[in-house]
Amino acid sequence: MAELLVILPTRAAVLLLFFATVSGSTGPGSRESRGSSRIPSQFSEEERVAMKEALKGAIRIPTVSFSHEESNTTALAEFGEYIRKAFPTVFHSNLIQHEVVGKYSHLLTVRGSDPSLQPYMLMAHFDVVPASEEGWEVPPFSGLEQNGFIHGRGALDNKNSVMAVLQALELLLIRKYSPKRPFFIALGHDEEVSGTKGAQQISALLQTRGVQLAFLVDEGSFILEDFIPNLKKPFAMISVTEKGALDLMLQVNMTPGHSSAPPKETSIGILSAAVSRLEQTPMPNMFGNGPLKKTLKLLANEFSFPTNIILGNLWLFRPIVSRVMERNPITNALVRTTTALTMFNAGIKVNVIPPLAQATVNFRIHPSQTVHEVVELVQNIVADDRVQLHVLRSFEPLPVSPSDDQAMGYQLLQQTIQSVFPEVKIIVPGICIGNTDTRHYVNLTNGLYRFNPVFLKPQDFSSVHGINEKISVESYQNQVKFIFELIQNADTYSKPVPHQHEL
Numbered sequence: 001m002a003e004l005l006v007i008l009p010t011r012a013a014v015l016l017l018f019f020a021t022v023s024g025s026t027g028p029g030s031r032e033s034r035g036s037s038r039i040p041s042q043f044s045e046e047e048r049v050a051m052k053e054a055l056k057g058a059i060r061i062p063t064v065s066f067s068h069e070e071s072n073t074t075a076l077a078e079f080g081e082y083i084r085k086a087f088p089t090v091f092h093s094n095l096i097q098h099e100v101v102g103k104y105s106h107l108l109t110v111r112g113s114d115p116s117l118q119p120y121m122l123m124a125h126f127d128v129v130p131a132s133e134e135g136w137e138v139p140p141f142s143g144l145e146q147n148g149f150i151h152g153r154g155a156l157d158n159k160n161s162v163m164a165v166l167q168a169l170e171l172l173l174i175r176k177y178s179p180k181r182p183f184f185i186a187l188g189h190d191e192e193v194s195g196t197k198g199a200q201q202i203s204a205l206l207q208t209r210g211v212q213l214a215f216l217v218d219e220g221s222f223i224l225e226d227f228i229p230n231l232k233k234p235f236a237m238i239s240v241t242e243k244g245a246l247d248l249m250l251q252v253n254m255t256p257g258h259s260s261a262p263p264k265e266t267s268i269g270i271l272s273a274a275v276s277r278l279e280q281t282p283m284p285n286m287f288g289n290g291p292l293k294k295t296l297k298l299l300a301n302e303f304s305f306p307t308n309i310i311l312g313n314l315w316l317f318r319p320i321v322s323r324v325m326e327r328n329p330i331t332n333a334l335v336r337t338t339t340a341l342t343m344f345n346a347g348i349k350v351n352v353i354p355p356l357a358q359a360t361v362n363f364r365i366h367p368s369q370t371v372h373e374v375v376e377l378v379q380n381i382v383a384d385d386r387v388q389l390h391v392l393r394s395f396e397p398l399p400v401s402p403s404d405d406q407a408m409g410y411q412l413l414q415q416t417i418q419s420v421f422p423e424v425k426i427i428v429p430g431i432c433i434g435n436t437d438t439r440h441y442v443n444l445t446n447g448l449y450r451f452n453p454v455f456l457k458p459q460d461f462s463s464v465h466g467i468n469e470k471i472s473v474e475s476y477q478n479q480v481k482f483i484f485e486l487i488q489n490a491d492t493y494s495k496p497v498p499h500q501h502e503l
């Protein structure tokens with residue numbers, strides 16, 4: 001921290017200078033540059049091969065986050081070297097300032113030719129959750145291509161985004177494109193273990209520089225297919241909010257003793273009963289609050305009778321719809337705070353009455369509840385003074401970002417989805433049921449959007465943090481195309497004139 005404070009003024013000065021020297025620059029985007037004229041997103045066969053090979057190489061580096069304390073730091077450092085080599089134009093461009101933050105995360109500041117425009121930020125992370133080889137069709141860190149798919153841990157979460165963002169920028173710079181609107185690229189190295197060393201430090205750095213963003217785009221949602229029965233068409237969901245989280249440790253202490261004369265209840269029995277009550281008593285259904293109403297209203301037109309009428313008239317059919325949503329784990333997660341019993345530790349020897357039993361419960365908090373409310377509900381459900389509650393980590397649900405026609409980030413994503421994926425006719429705002437690094441940036445913008453331009457089916461969702469994670473070569477190339485288009489769309493965006501309301 002002290003080190004950060006010492007170097008900040010120097011870095012701020014360098015950055016100011018950097019933004020101030022737009023006109024006199026050389027290299028990509030200089031006198032011979034094409035300025036901001038539109039460049040078609042067409043790539044040669046050679047470029048397409050290079051794209052997929054670069055992603056395979058990224059997957060082969062085992063950048064695993066095991067816990068807050070333990071990650072493969074050798075791999076994290078190797079990944080930094082790898083991207084420098086894979087994208088030489090990006091890392092040598094004098095339009096771009098590259099900084100390593102928190103030892104392994106990367107912040108790229110891309111100068112825009114019009115510094116009066118508010119910058120935006122593209123985010124992704126390159127750490128991955130662990131993967132043992134068991135159950136995988138190919139080794140998880142092999143990056144092997146089979147039947148048109150690139151396999152491996154991080155193929156969807158989230159090396160695809162890291163590589164696609166850098167790849168798109170590399171291709172734009174090679175074509176002498178000079179961005180008009182400044183932007184940042186933030187690549188985190190510890191998202192899977194909360195982002196406190198990566199994203200949080202990048203955010204702190206940008207705040208000391210007084211940066212305010214127009215919007216940011218991170219992982220957290222997809223173009224969804226087959227997630228809703230009877231809805232065959234794919235729909236793009238741009239998550240405009242994200243659930244909060246609470247990790248609660250439940251603990252029971254008892255006096256140890258000889259197992260031949262056990263007490264009526266042991267710490268294990270008391271704790272098991274408490275966690276079982278929690279599992280059997282779901283948190284209240286909050287359907288009807290938050291952005292889900294707008295999501296369903298927009299989806300309603302895509303269904304045939306009578307579902308279209310039911311979803312279009314939630315004022316009347318709310319109880320039915322909320323009950324149907326509870327039936328499936330994913331839609332259930334959209335309507336309530338979820339309760340997941342994830343760790344249980346107790347006992348030291350088969351003939352010793354256990355002194356201590358501990359269980360950890362992971363709650364994902366619905367946007368219309370607070371951490372405090374959830375802790376109170378847990379106390380009431382457990383209703384046993386012998387069970388102590390310890391909050392290990394918590395944060396509130398994230399604010400709801402705008403999705404109206406004045407919301408630049410949302411509109412740009414929508415426009416780019418429509419041009420790159422013309423077959424996707426439905427675009428809706430949604431809730432991200434997992435957590436992302438975006439929460440570290442709430443002070444920088446109210447436009448926090450989570451969207452990966454990749455088609456996702458329920459079985460693909462299970463592969464994220466599971467087995468056989470993979471992305472099709474075509475999907476990855478479309479992701480590069482999407483970013484290539486998005487950066488250019490951000491340069492030509494103009495806010496629509498607000499509607500005049502008659503008095």
Ligand SMILES: CCCCCCCC/C=C\CCCCCCCC(=O)N[C@@H](CC(N)=O)C(=O)O
Nearest residue numbers: 191192193194220221227330433434435436437
């Ligand atoms: C009516 C609409 C139906 C909509 C169905 C929603 C389907 C959900 C599909 C995709 C959601 C994917 C969410 C992935 C983001 C999660 C990122 C992650 O794994 N984060 C970790 C680590 C962390 N940052 O805390 C986590 O534990 O959440």
Ligand SMILES: [Zn+2]
Nearest residue numbers: 157158191219
């Ligand atoms: Zn992720």
Ligand SMILES: [Zn+2]
Nearest residue numbers: 129157192465
């Ligand atoms: Zn993840």
